[in-house]
Amino acid sequence: MKWLYGAALMLATILVQVTWAPRLSIAGVFPNLALVAVIALTWTGGVRSGMAWACVAGLMLDLTAPGPLGPHAVALLAGAYLTGFWTRNVDGESLLHPTLAVAASSAAYSVILVAADDTLGLPVPPLGVAMQLLVAASVYNAVLMPVALLLLRRRQHASPAIRASSA
Amino acid sequence: MYGRSQSRSTGLFLILCASMLLLAMLSEQSWAAPARGAAKSALAPFESAMTQVAGDVDRVTAVFGDVATLRAENQRLKAADEALRRQVVELNAAAKENATLRQALDFERSFGHRMVAAQVVGRGPDGFSRTLQIDRGTADGVRPGMIVTTGAGLVGRVREAGPHGSIVQTLGDPQSRVNVFLSKSGLQGTVTGGPSALQLEVGHSLGIAPSSGEWALTSGVGGGYPRGLVVGELASVTPRPSSTTDQALIAWVNDPAAISLVLVITDFVPS
Numbered sequence: 001m002k003w004l005y006g007a008a009l010m011l012a013t014i015l016v017q018v019t020w021a022p023r024l025s026i027a028g029v030f031p032n033l034a035l036v037a038v039i040a041l042t043w044t045g046g047v048r049s050g051m052a053w054a055c056v057a058g059l060m061l062d063l064t065a066p067g068p069l070g071p072h073a074v075a076l077l078a079g080a081y082l083t084g085f086w087t088r089n090v091d092g093e094s095l096l097h098p099t100l101a102v103a104a105s106s107a108a109y110s111v112i113l114v115a116a117d118d119t120l121g122l123p124v125p126p127l128g129v130a131m132q133l134l135v136a137a138s139v140y141n142a143v144l145m146p147v148a149l150l151l152l153r154r155r156q157h158a159s160p161a162i163r164a165s166s167a
Numbered sequence: 168m169y170g171r172s173q174s175r176s177t178g179l180f181l182i183l184c185a186s187m188l189l190l191a192m193l194s195e196q197s198w199a200a201p202a203r204g205a206a207k208s209a210l211a212p213f214e215s216a217m218t219q220v221a222g223d224v225d226r227v228t229a230v231f232g233d234v235a236t237l238r239a240e241n242q243r244l245k246a247a248d249e250a251l252r253r254q255v256v257e258l259n260a261a262a263k264e265n266a267t268l269r270q271a272l273d274f275e276r277s278f279g280h281r282m283v284a285a286q287v288v289g290r291g292p293d294g295f296s297r298t299l300q301i302d303r304g305t306a307d308g309v310r311p312g313m314i315v316t317t318g319a320g321l322v323g324r325v326r327e328a329g330p331h332g333s334i335v336q337t338l339g340d341p342q343s344r345v346n347v348f349l350s351k352s353g354l355q356g357t358v359t360g361g362p363s364a365l366q367l368e369v370g371h372s373l374g375i376a377p378s379s380g381e382w383a384l385t386s387g388v389g390g391g392y393p394r395g396l397v398v399g400e401l402a403s404v405t406p407r408p409s410s411t412t413d414q415a416l417i418a419w420v421n422d423p424a425a426i427s428l429v430l431v432i433t434d435f436v437p438s
Contacts, residue, residue: 032292051176063206068190068193
């Protein structure tokens with residue numbers, strides 16, 4: 001039941017990402033709410049929980065994107081795994097570290113998504129364009145991360161059930 | 168203890184990655200295409216509902232300060248302006264053609280196409296693929312490869328089609344390519360997508376150079392698109408005297424963030 005509730009929230013996040021978020025496009029990129037949510041869940045709930053949510057969110061993203069099912073899930077998994085290393089070694093209450101983690105995860109997400117598309121024979125953008133998008137996406141997502149984390153922590157404090165479902 | 172936990176996480180990560188890559192390879196197979204299309208179509212009603220909610224929220228927030236009235240009026244004027252500008256461009260382009268070419272032009276192909284109207288229900292999940300999701304699919308006669316336009320001009324091409332939804336690769340996609348000609352100079356070039364504006368590589372001709380304000384229309388070269396669809400207006404030109412081509416930026420007639428309704432040309436088969 002808790003997982004279903006979480007999955008419904010994640011679906012809502014994905015739907016917002018593919019319907020509302022493109023209106024906030026700056027320099028050709030818009031917020032990757034799924035990535036921010038997965039990194040925030042990894043930061044608060046641990047790497048395994050984060051990777052599980054990365055698969056769920058990634059498959060949902062794949063349903064909205066051209067091409068096969070899987071590349072977005074792999075890219076989000078990499079972000080969650082990278083963040084898992086980060087969480088073990090730093091102060092979990094700090095807002096700076098998760099912000100940096102989401103920036104690094106955005107870069108890893110972009111590289112892996114492009115590499116996965118290339119491996120699967122799907123079209124990929126030219127290197128220059130990809131780099132420009134990667135940097136812009138990292139900055140954009142990093143700016144959003146503190147807000148997402150504060151919202152998630154507040155929600156977890158208000159409802160311990162959600163914390164249990166993410167752990 | 169710490170090392171064991173880390174290696175467990177690494178193991179889980181590798182297993183999940185391998186599973187997702189396997190899923191990607193399997194779902195890419197031709198025999199899996201119908202199931203994949205059906206799965207993608209399943210999300211379309213949710214996206215449509217969310218788009219509806221977004222529209223409603225926009226309308227509610229626009230009530231303050233008569234913004235809604237002004238916006239509606241602005242949209243009406245913008246639509247009228249787009250239609251007039253398209254007519255001017257098409258008339259200019261038609262005037263440019265000599266009588267022989269005009270006779271050869273198949274007006275049935277250029278302007279008499281059958282179309283299916285579709286609502287935009289979603290957009291691509293990231294900046295690497297500039298796509299739109301529409302609420303029409305194979306059940307409505309939409310097939311991969313079909314051309315998508317609006318009243319203002321070209322939008323892109325259907326990339327994948329499910330039973331009740333399709334994914335359209337727009338001109339803004341970095342992988343998009345469309346051959347065009349310019350309305351005044353008649354020069355030909357290729358438009359490619361980009362993160363913020365469409366890029367045009369246009370060939371020189373002796374004594375003729377592209378200039379800002381010219382319109383770019385599909386040339387039909389290569390058979391990928393019908394001739395005469397408006398793509399956009401040259402916003403700026405960067406001459407390259409040492410090269411055989413000039414570079415230009417094109418202001419696309421369609422704002423990808425604002426497109427809500429598109430037309431799928433169902434009777435043009437790209438060669």
